[in-house]
Amino acid sequence: MVCGPDGTVMHVSPVAQRLLPEVVVGGTLDGLGSLDPEMTRHGRRLRLRRASLSAGRSCWYVEDVSDSVERADALVAERSRSAFLAVVGEKLGNPLHPDRAAAAVVRLAVPTLAEVAVLVLAPRSGRARWWRARRVDDESPTVDRGVLIAAELPPAVVESLRGGEPHAVDWLVEQAVDAGWLPGADLSARLVPLPGRDAPMGVLLVARQATRWYVEEDLDLIRAFAARAGAALTTALLYRDQTEMADTLQASLLPAAPAPAPGVQWGTAYRPAQAGLRIGGDFYGSHRLPDGGSVFFLGDVSGKGVEAAVFTGQLRQCLHALHRVEQHPVRLLQLLNDALLETTLAHGQGRFATMVLGVVRPHRDGGLGLTLAGGGHLAPLVLRSSGEVEQLPLSGMLIGVVSDPRIGQVSTRLAPGETCLLYSDGVTEARGGRRGDEQLGTDRLTQALTGCQRMPAPALAERIEQVTCDWLAQRDHDDIAVLALRAVGPGDRPHRHLHAVPAMSEPEPEGSTGP
Amino acid sequence: MTATTTGISTAAVYPHYLHCLAEADEQAAVEVAHDLLDAGVPADRVLLDLVAPAQAEVGERWARNEWSVAQEHAATHISERVVAAVAACTDVRATHGRIVVACMDGEWHALPARLVAEMLRLRGWQVTFLGASVPAAHLVSYLHRYDAHAVALACALPMRLPQAHRMIEACRRSDVPVVVGGRGFGLDGRWARRLGVPWAPNGPAAADLLADERALRAGAPTSLAHLADDEYAALVSRRGELIDSALADLVQRVPAAGDYSPAQLDSTVSDLGYILDFLAAALYVDDGTLFTEFVEWLVTILDSRGVPAAAVEATLGHYVRVLHDFPRATGYLQQGRAALPVSVRRISS
Numbered sequence: 007m008v009c010g011p012d013g014t015v016m017h018v019s020p021v022a023q024r025l026l027p028e029v030v031v032g033g034t035l036d037g038l039g040s041l042d043p044e045m046t047r048h049g050r051r052l053r054l055r056r057a058s059l060s061a062g063r064s065c066w067y068v069e070d071v072s073d074s075v076e077r078a079d080a081l082v083a084e085r086s087r088s089a090f091l092a093v094v095g096e097k098l099g100n101p102l103h104p105d106r107a108a109a110a111v112v113r114l115a116v117p118t119l120a121e122v123a124v125l126v127l128a129p130r131s132g133r134a135r136w137w138r139a140r141r142v143d144d145e146s147p148t149v150d151r152g153v154l155i156a157a158e159l160p161p162a163v164v165e166s167l168r169g170g171e172p173h174a175v176d177w178l179v180e181q182a183v184d185a186g187w188l189p190g191a192d193l194s195a196r197l198v199p200l201p202g203r204d205a206p207m208g209v210l211l212v213a214r215q216a217t218r219w220y221v222e223e224d225l226d227l228i229r230a231f232a233a234r235a236g237a238a239l240t241t242a243l244l245y246r247d248q249t250e251m252a253d254t255l256q257a258s259l260l261p262a263a264p265a266p267a268p269g270v271q272w273g274t275a276y277r278p279a280q281a282g283l284r285i286g287g288d289f290y291g292s293h294r295l296p297d298g299g300s301v302f303f304l305g306d307v308s309g310k311g312v313e314a315a316v317f318t319g320q321l322r323q324c325l326h327a328l329h330r331v332e333q334h335p336v337r338l339l340q341l342l343n344d345a346l347l348e349t350t351l352a353h354g355q356g357r358f359a360t361m362v363l364g365v366v367r368p369h370r371d372g373g374l375g376l377t378l379a380g381g382g383h384l385a386p387l388v389l390r391s392s393g394e395v396e397q398l399p400l401s402g403m404l405i406g407v408v409s410d411p412r413i414g415q416v417s418t419r420l421a422p423g424e425t426c427l428l429y430s431d432g433v434t435e436a437r438g439g440r441r442g443d444e445q446l447g448t449d450r451l452t453q454a455l456t457g458c459q460r461m462p463a464p465a466l467a468e469r470i471e472q473v474t475c476d477w478l479a480q481r482d483h484d485d486i487a488v489l490a491l492r493a494v495g496p497g498d499r500p501h502r503h504l505h506a507v508p509a510m511s512e513p514e515p516e517g518s519t520g521p
Numbered sequence: 522m523t524a525t526t527t528g529i530s531t532a533a534v535y536p537h538y539l540h541c542l543a544e545a546d547e548q549a550a551v552e553v554a555h556d557l558l559d560a561g562v563p564a565d566r567v568l569l570d571l572v573a574p575a576q577a578e579v580g581e582r583w584a585r586n587e588w589s590v591a592q593e594h595a596a597t598h599i600s601e602r603v604v605a606a607v608a609a610c611t612d613v614r615a616t617h618g619r620i621v622v623a624c625m626d627g628e629w630h631a632l633p634a635r636l637v638a639e640m641l642r643l644r645g646w647q648v649t650f651l652g653a654s655v656p657a658a659h660l661v662s663y664l665h666r667y668d669a670h671a672v673a674l675a676c677a678l679p680m681r682l683p684q685a686h687r688m689i690e691a692c693r694r695s696d697v698p699v700v701v702g703g704r705g706f707g708l709d710g711r712w713a714r715r716l717g718v719p720w721a722p723n724g725p726a727a728a729d730l731l732a733d734e735r736a737l738r739a740g741a742p743t744s745l746a747h748l749a750d751d752e753y754a755a756l757v758s759r760r761g762e763l764i765d766s767a768l769a770d771l772v773q774r775v776p777a778a779g780d781y782s783p784a785q786l787d788s789t790v791s792d793l794g795y796i797l798d799f800l801a802a803a804l805y806v807d808d809g810t811l812f813t814e815f816v817e818w819l820v821t822i823l824d825s826r827g828v829p830a831a832a833v834e835a836t837l838g839h840y841v842r843v844l845h846d847f848p849r850a851t852g853y854l855q856q857g858r859a860a861l862p863v864s865v866r867r868i869s870s
Contacts, residue, residue, distance in 0.1 A: 100694045103664065103665055103667065249666050458594070458595075460595055462595065468598070
């Protein structure tokens with residue numbers, strides 16, 4: 007369109023004529039309003055651009071951009087859907103606790119898919135658990151949860167759990183209102199099953215204002231979301247079932263706290279190489295003897311991880327049985343050697359262990375008498391009441407390799423306040439220092455313990471763990487185990503009160519501060 | 522402080538309690554706490570007014586070199602037993618969800634976190650205290666196994682902030698919100714804000730924050746754009762080499778350092794490493810005051826152990842020279858030098 011200096015339309019091209027029939031030669035452009043660069047006329051999106059011509063005339067280019075704008079809008083919508091699904095994938099991509107996964111699913115659905123989102127899991131034992139997220143004034147939705155008896159589930163949910171996708175949306179909203187999930191009937195809602203391993207593992211109810219109807223494109227997005235949510239929940243449930251089993255097995259393989267014994271204060275530390283696994287190839291323990299003494303042990307089996315942990319379990323069970331028939335440390339270790347040799351030969355495992363095994367008996371003066379047998383393990387340290395550290399001369403051969411190993415023996419006495427320390431090579435062979443390639447070594451360990459004679463046994467065990475971990479400075483390490491026994495002296499002073507200090511085992515089991 | 526009808530108050534027994542810690546007398550220390558509970562002092566007051574300040578005093582005595590590490594360690598152990606004893610005397614039904622309380626991997630001062638854990642338990646939360654020095658893998662596998670309302674993560678030393686950040690991210694990937702506390706995030710929690718994570722200055726504040734799920738989830742975005750300059754990553758990867766050069770520089774300047782005993786050498790190497798670790802943490806959160814505060818603290822500690830501050834100054838100077846192409850790091854090092862006592866700066870200039 008060409009206009010004269012006074013704004014009179016001088017020329018209109020046929021295309022412009024078609025797009026803007028109200029513009030005529032001789033008239034003005036006033037009918038087009040403020041002449042925005044983008045305008046919608048007669049259902050078309052138009053782009054206007056003005057160019058100056060000579061003699062004060064101007065030329066207006068008119069372009070129909072309806073199709074490209076539509077395509078751009080569709081692209082933007084598609085991009086936001088992909089972005090949404092990417093976020094969903096990221097948030098649900100990690101294995102989660104099942105309850106957390108369920109809460110995450112409804113939280114993610116709001117506000118993109120719904121104002122209110124309800125996830126109903128397929129009933130287990132006649133009860134169906136549900137999670138609901140509701141949009142509040144700001145961005146973060148509030149999440150709550152509940153349980154319904156399976157018989158009370160809305161029929162639409164039951165149908166959807168069988169794999170159907172109910173389309174009669176009116177009664178869906180009413181049913182959801184009856185179930186207490188939706189605030190009122192003035193909503194549009196859809197129900198989508200969450201795919202599970204075979205049958206749907208749950209259904210997702212989405213609802214928003216009745217004015218915003220769910221169209222087919224919305225449903226595609228909801229189904230894509232439901233597929234990811236279903237996968238995440240299935241993984242979470244599978245993970246839970248497996249960890250439940252693993253936990254049970256793991257608990258039986260964790261070193262047990264030493265049994266309380268008169269005159270002895272025990273201290274332990276345990277840090278497996280694989281922190282996520284929490285079990286390893288180091289072990290310790292103690293058993294009470296009928297004569298008031300205790301047999302105690304600490305050792306390390308060949309190999310790492312689960313297999314090593316299983317072997318420590320066998321070993322501990324062996325000792326548990328054998329200490330009832332033999333209480334002399336050297337002969338007990340010899341018996342253990344024979345038993346291990348037999349099982350390893352039978353299973354062709356070729357596993358062996360190093361260990362220190364001792365018997366402790368309280369003396370009248372409050373001290374402790376110790377007899378220790380050595381099976382190829384690091385010699386124990388004794389922290390004397392002078393504050394000096396002494397290494398006991400104890401050697402010997404590996405347990406479970408030859409039929410008649412040389413087993414070392416040493417005896418010592420602990421005066422009240424003195425402590426004997428057994429530890430695994432994860433302590434002294436911890437690599438650290440400037441380059442991370444230097445071993446901690448016995449000298450540094452001795453140094454760290456010198457002068458610590460007033461520390462209780464649990465604090466000493468923790469100190470060794472701490473010194474080792476400080477030396478490691480977050481580097482990978484082998485299993486670390488410490489067993490400390492301290493002579494606490496003749497009889498504890500009488501309590502002024504009736505209530506005793508609660509007996510606490512070391513290390514504290516997880517959740518010990520829970521109710 | 523709570524005055525009671527029987528006339529026993531935490532203020533009155535405090536000196537005796539400290540004496541029990543000094544003597545490593547666990548039984549007597551527990552009795553002090555039991556007496557207070559018997560006299561009607563609420564459990565949280567015993568923890569806040571007796572155990573917490575006494576433990577702070579223990580730390581200060583160590584800093585002043587009045588107590589050995591062994592003494593400090595023994596006293597801390599007894600404080601922990603006292604907390605356990607107080608906890609055993611209170612019977613609170615858990616009415617809220619589960620909170621997992623953990624200390625950073627490598628951090629052994631678990632008592633402040635333990636006190637927070639008990640404070641939360643007294644408020645009706647079901648608390649799992651994972652203890653000191655929790656490996657990230659352990660925490661994450663725990664979160665997969667048990668549904669937790671939130672994780673309360675304690676960090677005592679700012680040098681562990683980069684690691685704390687990774688741990689926070691790991692929890693969040695498990696969709697569990699995190700609240701942090703401890704001096705490691707700065708006395709005003711400013712480094713927690715930098716990492717975009719809610720921070721509580723103490724147990725009661727943590728309890729309030731945990732009760733407000735929306736505040737808990739409303740994490741601010743992290744502002745770590747400065748990491749793009751790679752100074753942090755480069756410093757971490759050159760750590761070993763930098764310590765070597767600092768040690769060589771030290772031996773050159775102070776020939777006596779060449780005759781250090783293995784133990785002296787170890788502690789020198791770890792001090793040289795700490796300087797770099799705190800510098801790296803300062804780079805991570807882009808805040809030079811983190812490093813300056815550390816230098817001030819280090820000088821106090823070394824001073825009480827007869828090590829002159831000039832040694833610190835010379836090492837900072839050395840690091841400035843070798844890190845000349847690290848503008849942020851050299852800036853922090855210079856600020857750290859400026860914070861040293863005036864006398865030191867004059868000697869070395």
